[in-house]
Amino acid sequence: MISKDTIVALATASGAGAIAVIRVSGVDAISIGASIFRSVHAKDLRKQKSHTIHLGHIVDGDRVLDEVLISIFKGTNSYSGEPTIEISCHGSSYIQQEIIQLLLREGCRIAQAGEFTLRAFINGKLDLSQAEAVADLIASDSEASHQIAMQQMRGGFSSEIKQLRDELLNFASLIELELDFSEEDVEFADRTQFESLISKITTVLKRLIDSFAVGNVIKNGIPVAIVGEPNVGKSTLLNALLNEERAIVSEIAGTTRDTIEDEIVIGGIGFRFIDTAGIRDTKDIVESIGIKKTFEKIEQAQVVIYLFDSSSLTDDRLKLLTTEIGKIKNKYPLKPLLVVANKIDALAKNEQDKLLDEIPDLLLLSAKQNVGIEALKTHLLDFVNTGALHSNETIVTNSRHYDALLKALEEIQKVQYGLDSGLSGDLMAIDIRQALYHFGEITGEITSDDLLGNIFANFCIGK
Structure with missing residues (x-):
């Protein structure tokens, strides 16, 4: 499915900058590069050693386009596993396009999304899970997601799967051998x-499958809905968490009529905060739509912050508040709920103590005075089990891998049942082959053109 022609793409972000890197890969990469490069020391790129850098000019006939540095990677000693050059030019958008157009005229074609990494996979430089980790690494926007992507790209997950597959394959071979000598009733596999x-x-697969719950939220961020009645300080809290004026704040109830979302990183974990419209009975059509969206966002959130105004809390209001909190807990019993009292700067110490006695696990803060914000962040981190992250255990973040692991576990459990029931080797061999197939799907030992197309279509061009 992969062509052997020479491809080119901008490897750095598009737009103007200090420098840009243009990557060329394929059998003719170095010779094409040599045809448009004039070295300041009259060097022929084709005769230079691999992994060297050369100063010179890109020329189109007699016209000099730019002064550049060209890096050479010969043979299979490159990212893509084939001859490659990287041209570091000045970051002008005009210069970038002029050089790329010149390379196209010299015989290159524009690379497709992820084609450099696809070639790395085809040429055995990376297995499929490592290749997918490259995309995750580029997309990582927090310490935790970066750490997991780096571990996977270095082969941590691959090596664990490969070891299991090799051990299972060894026993599968012995059982298959038994089938060849079935009439002699011999047993090769202990x-x-x-x-x-x-x-x-089974133990390893269950651990990897369980890790997906943590890995998925680390990779995609944890959605947190901030809910409560109007004018209790939800937008002020969002602004305090983000440390910027992201949401409009006013004394008018119902100011927030739609959901506002933004992300921050706390302790290396990405959190996506959702400021929602205040929950109340209203005849305002627009506000009613916003309140409806609030409940939709609660459904989508993994953590809910219920915020209330402690400065105007009477005994009757406190009873209504506890009833409302109970309703949310009953409706979403598995969803972590953090009850937060805002505007505590207006309360005396004995009033704060009374609130803490009335509402279990209550968190006190003043969003306007930035009091208690760090404590709130700490509580949010407590909802995320990052023990595996800090112990450097493998964490699964890819839904494709998760699906393959589930299917592999199902087949392994069938093999276990066969052992417990004393089934014949030929029946167990079928389930073992299926388990091996699902292991191979993860690392790319079992692939299809459609699968590869779907995976690499999500890559950026130039990688």
């Missing part, structure tokens, strides 16, 4: 060792 291996694989 059933006790096989039982131990299946138990080990």
